[in-house]
Amino acid sequence: MTRPSTVVFAYSEVGYRCLETLLDRGVNVTAVITYTDSPSEEIWFRSVADLARSRGIEPWLNLDLSDKETFKAIKALKPKVMFSFYYRDLIPDKVLKLAKLGAFNMHGSLLPRYRGRACINWAVLNGETETGATLHRMTEKADRGNIVDQEVVSIGQSDTAKDVFLKVADAATEILNRSLDSIESGEAKGVPQDDSLATTFGGRKPEDGLIRWDQSSKRIYDLIRAVTRPYPGAFSFFGDKKVYFWWGTPLEGASLGQPGSVISLDPLVVSTGKGNLKVDKVQVHGEEEIDGISFAKSYLRLGATFTTEPKPACPASKGI
Incomplete structure (x- = not known):
């Protein structure tokens, strides 16, 4: 029996780990949509594009998802399932609706808390002691769809955002392995989020x-x-x-x-x-x-002061 056609939008380490999980599980991945790395960003994570190529799939790079030809190309694949694993652009609702069994996103928090961007960085910044990963159905509004599964991860007092990110990547693969069969069978309906508990954070510069x-x-x-x-x-x-x-x-x-x-x-x-x-x-x-x-x-010298904006160099201060 042929497994459902699955289109994967992915980037970063969570994207790599989740795509690897799907491929190792024999999922019928018909397209991998990702990005080329930005020269202005420190790239510490493995390449989704390289992983796809190593498994015989030529990735689609830097797509404009609002483009009509892009929509036609995705539609031609007759996708039954879509996944978004740390894909950086909002996927249009008309694209999501192409997936007859559903479109699912892996988010790096315990939704409905920490909706939005840079959720792991915000959780560390806010002194949280735990966060997690959430697999949820995608809707036209980001991070709002029914929750399919969640996994809690701890945040240690000395953990950096990268440390937590790697814990979340582990949690994401566990969730995906647990949920994959129900998704492919069409049984993964999920439960609604409680909007009264929601918090939302924006991107960080x-x-x-x-x-x-x-x-x-x-x-x-x-x-x-x-x-x-x-x-x-x-x-x-x-x-x-x-x-x-x-x-x-x-x-x-x-x-x-x-x-x-x-x-x-x-x-x-x-x-x-x-x-x-x-x-x-x-x-x-x-x-x-x-x-x-x-x-x-x-x-420095004792009494020297750090400030929130640059000031002219002071000759009296040591080294300046």
């Missing part, structure tokens, strides 16, 4: 990594681990220099200075709105990453 020192040291630490490598990073300014904070440690106790002020050089500690932050890994824009103590020796 590099400039959103700006550290606001009047926030608590815990909040700043959560920002750092939410956007540290391979993401653009949390940053501040010292004089006219942009400084990235790749890792730090929140310290308990009262703030020992004005927000943003340096209260210790060895180790490097900066005061915040509540508590203090030990700086472990730091980088001046255009230079190599170094440890906090080395940075302090080269650039």
Whole structure:
């Protein structure tokens, strides 16, 4: 018996892992729709396009899903099932309706919480202790369809967004393996989401990594681990220099200075709105990453202050 024609929209590590799962399970994947990698982005995840080619499927790249010819090409495949695994564009409703058994999306949160983009980064930034993956039916409104299955993952206090992303990828493959038979048989109806519990977050840009020192040291630490490598990073300014904070440690106790002020050089500690932050890994824009103590020796003195915008270099400050 021929398995249903399945069209896969996929990108990133979750896309790779889920496509790999489908192919290993012998799913009749008739098209893989993905992207070429952007030269402006740090690509740390494996290539969906390369995986498809290795299994004898030439991927469709960078499609305009609103284009009439694209719609015709997908329709010609007579898809019964569609999957979206971290595909970055909203798939038009008329395309979704081509899938007679349903179109399903894998989302990196426990819906209905954290609808929207950058859901894992937001969960880490907000200090959550758990998140997860959700397989749900796709509708014309993003992240709103019936939930087919979910898997919870923990967020450790020292986990970065990448750490959590890899946990979510593991959860996604478990969900897909559990749900695949019911999807292909047309039995995966799912249950409606409770909109009263919904939260929605937008995409994040590099400039959103700006550290606001009047926030608590815990909040700043959560920002750092939410956007540290391979993401653009949390940053501040010292004089006219942009400084990235790749890792730090929140310290308990009262703030020992004005927000943003340096209260210790060895180790490097900066005061915040509540508590203090030990700086472990730091980088001046255009230079190599170094440890906090080395940075302090080269650039700082006690009482120096990090700011939210660049200021003219001060000759009286060491190293500037």
